[in-house]
Amino acid sequence: MSDFDFPDDLLAAERxxxxxxxxxxxxxxxxxxxxxxxxxxxxxxxxxxxxxxMALKRAVRHPKG
Structure with a gap:
């Protein structure tokens, strides 16, 4: 789990x-x-x-890890 609370638009952009x-x-x-x-x-x-x-990339590329 990430220590960051990324906004939905940033997560969508990274996805x-x-x-x-x-x-x-x-x-x-x-x-x-x-x-x-x-x-x-x-x-x-x-x-x-x-x-x-790095946390954003982990959240998007490895969401369960």
């Missing part, structure tokens, strides 16, 4: 990016949009962006 990665269709625009939203979330929440990014 979309992960699906695009798996399909080989990730665009720089989508990757940038997810990164921008993650950076904004980290600033708003007052947390380390890198830790938040």
């Amino acid at each position: 979309e990016a992960w699906a695009a990665i798996q399909a080989g269709t990730l665009t720089p625009e989508l990757a940038g949009a997810v990164q921008d939203r993650l950076t904004a979330y980290a600033a708003e929440a007052g947390v380390d962006r890198h830790r938040a990014e």
Whole structure:
């Protein structure tokens, strides 16, 4: 379980990016949009962006682990 309370829009964006990665269709625009939203979330929440990014990836890519 994550120590972060990610907003639904950020989780949805990361899920979309992960699906695009798996399909080989990730665009720089989508990757940038997810990164921008993650950076904004980290600033708003007052947390380390890198830790938040790793937790977000775990939450999306390994939801049961």
